[in-house]
Amino acid sequence: MTNYYPAPQNPTPYPHTTGDSHVCSASALANMAMAGAVIGGSAAAAKNLRRMQKDEIQPREALLDTGKTALSSAIATAAATAAATSVANAASHAFADRGLLRLAVMFGVGTAVLYGLNRWSDEKSGE
Template sequence: MSNHYPVAQQQMQYPQPVHNPVPTCSLSALANMAIAGAVIGGSAAAAKNLRRVQKEEIQPQAAMLDTGKTALSSAVATAAATAAATTVAGAVSHAVADRGMLRLAVMFGVGTAVLYGLNRWTEDK
C-alpha cells in the first residue's frame, strides 16, 4: 500500500459509544398484542362456557357476557404485560443471553397480576 494520504487521515479512529435506549412498544404493536390476547383469552373462555351451556350450568346470555369480559380482560392484560416486558427486558444488559426467557417471565407475571386485579374488581361490581 502506498502512503498517499496525509497523516491526519491515517490516525486511529475509535468506535463511537453505542447508546442503547430502553426500547418501547409502539401503539400499533401494543394494539396487535391486545388483539392477540383478546382472541386467545376469548377463545379459551368461549370453549369453557360452551361446555357449561351444554351441561346447563349457565344460560347462553351469561356465557356470552363472561366470554366478552374475559376477552376484554385478556386484551388489557396482554397489552400491559407486553409493555412491561419490553421495558424490563430492554433495560437488562444486552450481554444477557436469556432476555427472551426474562421477557416471557415478566409477561406471565404482569399478565397474571392484571387479570387477577381485574377479576377481583369485577367480582365486587
C-alpha cells in the same frame, strides 16, 4: 420498469419499538392486545359452551362472560407486553437470553393484571 430492491427487513424482535427503545409502539401493543383477546376469548368461549351443554349457565351469561374475559385478556396482554419490552430492553446486554426474561415478565404481569381485574369485577358485582 421493475423494482429489484428487496423489501426492508426489521432486525428487531417483535414487538417493534419506537425511537425510545423502552416503549412499545402503539400498533405493536394493539396487535398484542388483539392476540390476547382472541386467545382469552376463545378459551372462555370453549369453557362456556361446555357449561351451556351441562345447563350450568344460560347463553346470555355465557356471552357476557366470554366478552368480559376477552376484554380482560386484551388489557392484560397489552400491559404485560409493555412491561416485558421495557424490562428486556433495560436488561444488561450481558444477559444472554432476554427472551426468557421477557416471557417471565409477561407471565407475571399478565397474571397480576388479570387477578386485579377479576377481583375488581367480583367486588363490583357483589360476589
